[in-house]
Amino acid sequence: MASSxxxxxxxPWGGFDDNIIQGTGSAVxxxxxxxxxxxxSFEDMGEMHQRMKEEEEVAEEAEATEEETGEDGxxxxxxxxxxxLGRQVADEVWQAGKRQASKxxxxxxxxxxxxxxxxxxxxxxxxxxxxxxxxxxxxxFPQKIAGELYGPMMLVFTLVAILLHGMxxxxxxxxxxxxxGTAIGTCFGYWLGVSSFIYFLAYLCNAxxxxxxTLSLLGYGLFGHCVVLFVTYNVHFHSLFYILWLVVGGLxxxxxxxxxxxRTVGRTPRLILCGTLGALHMLFLLYxxxxxxxxxxxxxxxxxxPNMPPIQRVARDLPVVATAAMNATVKTLGVILQSQ
Amino acid sequence: xxxxxxxxxxxxxxxxxxxxxxDIPVQGEINVPVGTPSQDKEYSTLDEPVKDTxxxxxxxxxxxxxxxMYPKKSSALLRxxxxxxxxxxxxxxxxxxxxxxxxxxxxxxxxxxxVFVIIWFGSVIITLNSKLLGGTISFFQxxxxxxxxxxxxxxxxxxxxxxLLGGSWGFSFIVRLIVVTASFSWSTFAxxxxxxxxxxxxxxxxxxxxxxxxxxxxxxxxxxxxPSA
Numbered sequence: 234m235a236s237s238x239x240x241x242x243x244x245p246w247g248g249f250d251d252n253i254i255q256g257t258g259s260a261v262x263x264x265x266x267x268x269x270x271x272x273x274s275f276e277d278m279g280e281m282h283q284r285m286k287e288e289e290e291v292a293e294e295a296e297a298t299e300e301e302t303g304e305d306g307x308x309x310x311x312x313x314x315x316x317x318l319g320r321q322v323a324d325e326v327w328q329a330g331k332r333q334a335s336k337x338x339x340x341x342x343x344x345x346x347x348x349x350x351x352x353x354x355x356x357x358x359x360x361x362x363x364x365x366x367x368x369x370x371x372x373x374f375p376q377k378i379a380g381e382l383y384g385p386m387m388l389v390f391t392l393v394a395i396l397l398h399g400m401x402x403x404x405x406x407x408x409x410x411x412x413x414g415t416a417i418g419t420c421f422g423y424w425l426g427v428s429s430f431i432y433f434l435a436y437l438c439n440a441x442x443x444x445x446x447t448l449s450l451l452g453y454g455l456f457g458h459c460v461v462l463f464v465t466y467n468v469h470f471h472s473l474f475y476i477l478w479l480v481v482g483g484l485x486x487x488x489x490x491x492x493x494x495x496r497t498v499g500r501t502p503r504l505i506l507c508g509t510l511g512a513l514h515m516l517f518l519l520y521x522x523x524x525x526x527x528x529x530x531x532x533x534x535x536x537x538x539p540n541m542p543p544i545q546r547v548a549r550d551l552p553v554v555a556t557a558a559m560n561a562t563v564k565t566l567g568v569i570l571q572s573q
Numbered sequence: 574x575x576x577x578x579x580x581x582x583x584x585x586x587x588x589x590x591x592x593x594x595x596d597i598p599v600q601g602e603i604n605v606p607v608g609t610p611s612q613d614k615e616y617s618t619l620d621e622p623v624k625d626t627x628x629x630x631x632x633x634x635x636x637x638x639x640x641x642m643y644p645k646k647s648s649a650l651l652r653x654x655x656x657x658x659x660x661x662x663x664x665x666x667x668x669x670x671x672x673x674x675x676x677x678x679x680x681x682x683x684x685x686x687x688v689f690v691i692i693w694f695g696s697v698i699i700t701l702n703s704k705l706l707g708g709t710i711s712f713f714q715x716x717x718x719x720x721x722x723x724x725x726x727x728x729x730x731x732x733x734x735x736x737l738l739g740g741s742w743g744f745s746f747i748v749r750l751i752v753v754t755a756s757f758s759w760s761t762f763a764x765x766x767x768x769x770x771x772x773x774x775x776x777x778x779x780x781x782x783x784x785x786x787x788x789x790x791x792x793x794x795x796x797x798x799x800p801s802a
Binding site for chain 1: 690691705707775776778793
């Protein structure tokens with residue numbers, strides 16, 4: 234029998250082994266205890282080699298004892314599962330599996346690879362937020378797109394918080410799942426999904442943009458969404474929403490579209506890419522607004538009939554005083570604007 | 574016998590520089606260090622009555638509560654972190670927030686899970702964020718601080734519940750709004766006092782904003798809670 238089951242690594246020097254790394258917890262938790270040699274086993278090659286040899290010797294011993302007792306002619310194959318060899322093989326398989334899993338975990342769950350994308354100053358974040366609403370007309374030279382993930386992530390979480398507020402005040406009842414799950418799923422799904430889709434289209438249309446840049450671009454584009462939703466979940470005028478949708482949504486779409494055009498060559502690719510992005514961006518805002526107050530409108534229609542005050546949201550807790558005050562303020566503002 | 578020994582020595586001759594051959598006695602001393610109070614403590618805490626253990630842990634948790642109520646820049650919360658306090662607060666808050674929905678048979682269950690998940694995943698994300706921004710605080714220390722600083726919001730929840738039990742409707746909203754706003758800003762300020770020290774000075778705002786959002790979401794859940802009568 235070949236003794237190949239003792240060596241599960243492909244490299245002749247034994248490969249990486251996680252048992253010798255200090256503090257074998259995940260990289261996430263034990264980052265402050267990691268020294269420079271973690272992950273690199275060259276210093277401990279000798280020790281590893283020794284251990285591999287020992288394991289091989291033990292396996293050989295096991296095989297030797299099996300062969301000895303098998304000399305009386307019995308077929309030992311099936312007895313091996315419960316015998317010494319079977320245990321040995323099972324142990325080796327378990328160790329190999331554990332090694333592979335730890336390797337994969339330490340490689341992919343290591344958050345240090347994300348560290349450079351969070352290296353920002355508050356001033357930079359503020360400037361980028363404001364710039365996301367200002368389209369730049371330079372399309373003959375590739376525009377600079379910041380590759381940063383802090384701003385987009387914070388904007389996605391802010392959007393989640395605003396959505397929760399909107400859902401709670403509109404009395405949305407979610408049958409299967411939770412409010413929180415829906416909000417998080419919607420926002421993160423949009424950010425990650427549409428970014429990947431745009432990156433894929435950019436790859437097809439030969440645009441010069443990386444995945445990080447699409448994530449960043451779309452993330453900062455959500456700033457317009459946050460502003461519009463924050464205003465319209467509290468002051469609920471249909472016409473106000475449409476105006477804000479066109480103006481604010483349009484500005485942030487134009488900014489993203491201009492950045493993409495400056496990085497794409499050819500008329501048809503530009504049209505495809507920017508058309509898709511613009512459509513998805515604007516439609517998402519429309520969806521977010523209408524998905525969570527239509528329910529209340531339906532209920533109120535059946536209860537009250539066609540004579541309804543302008544503000545139709547029935548909040549669960551906010552007293553009638555607050556909505557009446559807001560109604561009055563907005564009506565007077567409308568009257569003042571009309572009279573000018 | 575001597576031949577066997579000799580062949581033995583020849584066989585092992587090339588290993589003599591690697592290991593000590595058997596006929597040289599190993600000399601030395603084995604000392605059990607006397608000054609290991611921790612080891613003694615470990616053995617003695619196994620024998621102490623359960624009441625003592627529980628009381629000691631409760632006292633530690635209580636001391637940390639006091640630190641949160643009067644947030645000074647002390648490192649006691651960070652040095653001996655534990656997650657008992659956050660668990661207690663989280664479960665209390667989640668239990669009190671349950672049963673406050675419009676349609677009981679749909680939302681009664683998930684609300685406990687919702688609060689639990691929000692608190693723990695929110696804390697994890699804030700911790701990851703502060704580590705990625707270059708913070709020096711460890712993972713569990715940060716979880717500990719964020720969890721303990723939920724205490725003002727739990728107190729606000731209790732007060733809101735009491736206010737909702739009796740009293741007029743419009744006035745109670747104003748009172749609850751004030752209480753929740755005060756406790757939410759207290760929570761944010763308290764956790765900032767502990768967390769911000771571990772950040773580089775010009776990035777404090779970047780770390781404080783997610784904490785603010787986190788406590789804002791919890792405060793909003795408390796404010797919009799209305800028990801189904």
